[in-house]
Amino acid sequence: MAKVKVHVFLKPGVLDVQGKAVEQALHGLGWPGVANARVGKLIEFDLDAADPAAEAKKMCEQLLANTVIESYRIEVA
DSSP: OEEEEEEEEEOTTSOOHHHHHHHHHHHHTTOTTOOSOOOOEEEEEEEOOSSHHHHHHHHIIIIIOOTTTEEEEEEEO
16 A cells, blocks of 8 residues: 655646745735745645555546646655
């Protein structure tokens, strides 16, 4: 059984409205040095597979990430 983490973020150049809101809020709270904030999602699950990385990649391509506007990174432990 493998522990899988999938990190999904909007691709560079795609407007991240949530990231912009977080950045502006942090500026308002006194952290003016924050720039280019991006908000993504983390999906964690246990996976019983011979090649968990390959299976997780298939999952990302079919469901977990919208590959037109999002990129993803897979960690397997």
